[in-house]
Structure formats: structure tokens, C-alpha cells
Amino acid sequence: MVALNKLTADNSTGQPLPGYEANRAFLTPQGAEALAAVQRRLAPSGLGLKVYDAYRPAGATRAMVAWARSQGRGDLVGPYIASVSYHNSGQAVDLTLVDLASGEERDMGTPYETYTPAAHTANATGAARANRALLVDAMHAEGFANYAGEWWHFNYLVPGATVLDVPVR
Numbered sequence: 206m207v208a209l210n211k212l213t214a215d216n217s218t219g220q221p222l223p224g225y226e227a228n229r230a231f232l233t234p235q236g237a238e239a240l241a242a243v244q245r246r247l248a249p250s251g252l253g254l255k256v257y258d259a260y261r262p263a264g265a266t267r268a269m270v271a272w273a274r275s276q277g278r279g280d281l282v283g284p285y286i287a288s289v290s291y292h293n294s295g296q297a298v299d300l301t302l303v304d305l306a307s308g309e310e311r312d313m314g315t316p317y318e319t320y321t322p323a324a325h326t327a328n329a330t331g332a333a334r335a336n337r338a339l340l341v342d343a344m345h346a347e348g349f350a351n352y353a354g355e356w357w358h359f360n361y362l363v364p365g366a367t368v369l370d371v372p373v374r
Contacts, residue, residue, distance in 0.1 A: 206255045206303060209373070210317070211265060217318045218272040224262030224372045231260040231373065233295045236361035239347040240298060246343050251305050257317050257357065258299040261292035263370035278320075284354055285320040294366040298349075299357045302340050311336045317357050326356045 210216040212225040232240060244254055270288055273281040282288060291297035302311040314333030315324045322328055329337050337356045344351065349359040 206253065206308065208255055209258060211258055211261070212373075217320070218269060222261075222265040222268050224265045224370065226372050226374050229373055230256045230258070230298070231295055232298060232361065233363045233366055235363050236296060236298070236349075239349060239361055242347045243343050243349070246346060247302070248305065252311070252339075253303050253305045254300045255303045255310060256298060256300045258292060259297070260295040260369070260373065261290060261297075262372060263289070263293045263368055266290050266293055281320050289368060291360045291362070293368040293370075295369070296362050296366050297358060297360050299355070300340075300359070301357055302336055313337060313340075313356055315356070324355055324357075326351055326353050329356070 207228055207230045209225060209228050209230065211222040212228055214220050216222065231237075240254070247253055266287065266289065269286045270282050273279060273286050292299075299317065301313055301317065303309060304311065312332045313336055314329040315321070326337055326341060340356070341351050344359045349361050352358040352360065
């Protein structure tokens, strides 16, 4: 399931980001294969993935940085909004767990794009902690690394991947 909030105003900036023209998510071929393996791994337990963002055009990243600075939130640049992101080369994916039967998102403790310590992968309790651990374990098993500052962000690094600024169509 793909739900790119960067295509609409329903994201942290409050406006659609440049370069998002379709609700489609892209990764490097290796990353896409690994993500499909995660889906297969989760399916027997009735779970799946909802992708919020994957490849991100470099212009969209620049717009996110400009937004943060214009809001007096330059502190977000670096720990939460990278000036150049693994998203820009199709090596990163933002996602969550969903119940396959209902399509409902699992409790992860914070919404996507919560730029506070509460969103750090280790900063959860109860069901949210268990769901974050389940997501991390499934992703790690297929070669993804979690960015500990955002429970939703995972990298699948591929040598030679390059930054792109091609629209998502």
C-alpha cells in the first residue's frame, strides 16, 4: 500500500512538494526486492506495509529544508530533515505496519513525521514499542537499517546509487 503524503498538503510542510506527480514509490531494484521480501515475511501474521515515502526528488528535499528554515526550525535540518537524503537516490523508505484485513495502521506511538524524541525508535512503550520492534526486526532481516531518530525510516544502501531530481510519475 502506498500513500505518499508529499503529493498533497497532508505533510509536515502543509503543501505538496515539488517533483511528486503520482502516488508511486520507487527504490533501487535491490531495495525493492528486499521490501517485497519483508511483505512476504509479514503476511503470514496478517500484517503488511504502508509506504509513506521512498525515492524523493532532490528538489523536494530542498523544499523541505527551506520550509524548516522558514519556520524558524533549522534545528530539524540534520536530525530529521537531511539536506541530501538517501531518499534522493532511492535508498530509503518511510513506512509503517498495517493490518492486512482492515488496512488500519498499527499503533506506533507517534504519527509519521513527528519530529521529536518521541519518534525515536527506542522511545516507546507498550503496544507501540512491540510494533516498532516487529517492524525493525522484519526490515533488518531483509537487509534494511533503521534510522534510530525516526521509527519509520529505513535505508537499504547500494554502492554507486546517485542523487536524482526526476519527478515521481
